[in-house]
Amino acid sequence: MEKRKIEHWLTDIGYTIAGILFCGFALKSFLIPNSFFDGGVTGMSLLVHELTHFNIAVVIVLLNIPFIIMGAFQVNKMFAVKTLVAIILLGLCLQFVHYPDKITEDKLLVSIFGGVFMGIGVGLAIRGGCALDGIEVLALYTGKRISFTISEIILGINIIIFLIAAVELGLPSALYSIMTYYTASKTISFVIEGLEEYTGVTIISSQNELIKERLVMDLGRGITVYKGERGFLKESFDVSHPVDIVFTVVTRLEVRRLRNLVHDIDPKAFIFTSTIKEAAGGVLKKRARH
Structure with a gap:
């Protein structure tokens, strides 16, 4: 039994680290250099970074902290601790890991492959038992207090993010970012469910x-x-x-x-x-x- 627990623990760590590295690659090599966005807290962080030019690593950690605290009450404390560690490691990854700069400027390629790599990263982290984006914790918290489903709440939050992006950075960037979010969402589902759904x-x-x-x-x-x-x-x-x-x-x-x-x-x-x-x-x- 102890051996199995250690194997599961090591597997979780492996999934989480791989997810962090994929997310870092998507952000630093595709999304950030091209002023693209994703949905959720990551999308909020990218938007704040683009508008204020604050360090993206710091912004992602700070914006996720309230949702991690919610996660301790809505899910469990172990989930919150693992998520906090994962978010901090993502911030360190963005700060110190050297990824290729701006692999492409083609907006279509950025929206598709940025979303794919982001989705792989978030999906692997979820399989590792934590989250790299606190938006679902917020939706879970809010869904218990209003008559909307979690999916509807997430959709509403993301609509607000993309509307702000459209006003501040132009409609084309917002539209391509919606494609990035859609691609990431489908990739997350594939990584979590796999072919054996x-x-x-x-x-x-x-x-x-x-x-x-x-x-x-x-x-x-x-x-x-x-x-x-x-x-x-x-x-x-x-x-x-x-x-x-x-x-x-x-x-x-x-x-x-x-x-x-x-x-x-x-x-x-x-x-x-x-x-x-x-x-x-x-x-x-x-x-x-x-």
Whole structure:
């Protein structure tokens, strides 16, 4: 058990350090030299740096401190400590690590690759159990007090950031920065979820017995069966039949194979899918703890 804890601890440190280095690269080699922005606290820091020319390393640390304090109450103290250390290390990285200066001036390349490297960095830090941007902690804190979702709160904060950027630095810079934020967000999701993002699949078919057998024996998937009724059509609303509703969880790489398998058995089968953010236990394929 102790050996496993040490391995997990070392893995967390490795992810966090790699995330810090990627974020530093995105900031110093792409975003800062070209006056580009991201969303969240990082976007606020870049905007303050651009308008006041304060040291970006100091600005990032100072602006994140209030959100780290919130994190101690909203998440836990260990998360807050790890995040504080990570933010300070990011500041030191920006101050002392020498990255290539202004790799490109092409605005499209800056917005895409700056976002990609930033997303990789933030995603790796999250997998390491901390955060390099306190915006989600703020959204979590605010969401408990007003009737908006966390996503809506984050979107609203970022809209304010990009509107200020548009007024102070011009609309083109703000638009390219929105593209940077979008690219970073998608990259973060990919880094956290990976290719094995899970998908829930629900199947309603008159051939459910054969489908259940093929799912278990051929795909090796665990299934859950709900008892339901099918029918209730407009022309025969009073007519229905009992049916087994089959539910299973697969990776998104397996969805097409599952669809083909079901279609071969029953071309009229009703299938719908839903994204599952996190799943564990049962007979799911083993995946990384992070």
